[in-house]
Amino acid sequence: MFNDPISPKASATRPLRFGIVLLPNFTLTAFSGFVDVLRLASDESDMSRHVRCSWTIVGESLVPVRASCGIQVTPWTTFDEAGSFDYVVVVGGLLHSGPPASKATIQFIHDAAATSATLVGICTGVFALMRAEVMDGYRMCVSWFHYWDFVERFPGVDERNLVADRLFVIDRRRITCSGGRASIDVAAAILLRHFEATIVQKALRIMLVDDAQKGNAPQPYPPGLEPATHPKVRRAILLMEQHIGQPLCMAELARRLEMSVRQIERLFTVQTGKSPQAYARQIRIRMASWLLTSSDRTVADIASSCGFSDASHLGREFRKEFGESPNAYRVARPPSQTHAFADA
Incomplete structure (x- = not known):
């Protein structure tokens, strides 16, 4: 299902492989922003072929997954039939509406952590990574808006490992992102580990993004409001x-x-x-x-x-x-x- 380690600057012999898991009520902006960076960096111009990157939507079944806005996306393959991935990307969304991630989804994430695949949690995807018990000892990015939700759901978490004032955090084989527009930034940061900067910059220019933000860029929360605000x-x-x-x-x-x-x-x-x-x-x-x-x-x-x-x-x-x-x-x-x- 997963893969052997890959070296920086991915080999030209095969695409960099991304398996994307959409949680119930996922946020469409986080998903589409991440995928479009992959799509535009993968091929010449905007031809969108899986040349440098490949991406696959995987799920427990082929039943469509509903985004928070109501749009539905059908997985392309199931967890059991999925091929090898270099990155497993979990896209979250609403916390207080709809069903949580299924047991099969949590097990898939847990199994991925036992391989050399890098796990990526986008938006509230980090909640699913925590449920899968794959974040022990890792620093993780949580949106300022969901900081207290996170602490309340996982009271045993070491708060020194929580980062709620940055766009994303890369800690070894765990990457977590606050969501929204930052999904573009974290996708660019991931691709820069494997491809030349000009390839990534081309994708950003087509998306009319001047430049990707670095992980230490601050999350935009209301002035005077700290991430840990009540x-x-x-x-x-x-x-x-x-x-x-x-x-x-x-x-x-x-x-x-x-x-x-x-x-x-x-x-x-x-x-x-x-x-x-x-x-x-x-x-x-x-x-x-x-x-x-x-x-x-x-x-x-x-x-x-x-x-x-x-x-x-x-x-x-x-x-x-x-x-x-x-x-x-x-x-x-x-x-x-x-x-x-x-x-x-």
Whole structure:
């Protein structure tokens, strides 16, 4: 089923072989980003032949696997019939919806670890690697968003081995990735172990990616929020972002979090150094600043979309934050320099 060790700069006599396991409710971006790097690096131009790389979707059966967005992908072969692989890639997704990875899937991952194949966990694929008991002694990348989910599910894990502030981690024959766009970066990093840089760069250029991020690049999580932030605070921030136009009052926010107003205020201050109201205001100001430089919408329209009563209200809050009016901010920052929402 698996293979003998391969040396760096893969032999031209056969493709570099990837077996890809899709878990229930896998994230389509993580899967497609990874595969497209393989596809474009494998052949000349975008002909997509399995020349330098081959990739096979493997599963317990040939029953289609549903992605979190509803699209279904049918495995090409079963675990029992799969050939040899140099890399076994496990693509995860939603944790709290749908069935977990099956026993057969966990056994397949466990068996792969006993060979020379390198195991790759993308997005929440690292959860399946942990269930398969193949991560002892390895450092692993976990998305900041799922850090507490991971700790709660695997209370015996050595937290010194958890990396929740980087895009991906390569530790010997274990590679783990936070997911999303980082799947492109980790695919590029893997291929650079075997192929010339020009081959990988060609693939990235076709995908309109300027350059692959290195593993030590930071995960983009909300400003002021650490990877280990309490899950209730994470949920509160997501609710704030989802209700920017019509902000939730403190009583409603606390109700949705199943906490008292006093509890959420105390927890927020400890975790972020700000009150919930101040943090929500910062989110709304960041969104307004981004809209000012990335759209031609009026200040009044932006004010309404970001939960301010009118343009004057936005103007007062904007001056407190940036020291200038919304119009002056827009004029001073042309669209090509738009980084306000990410960096504010």
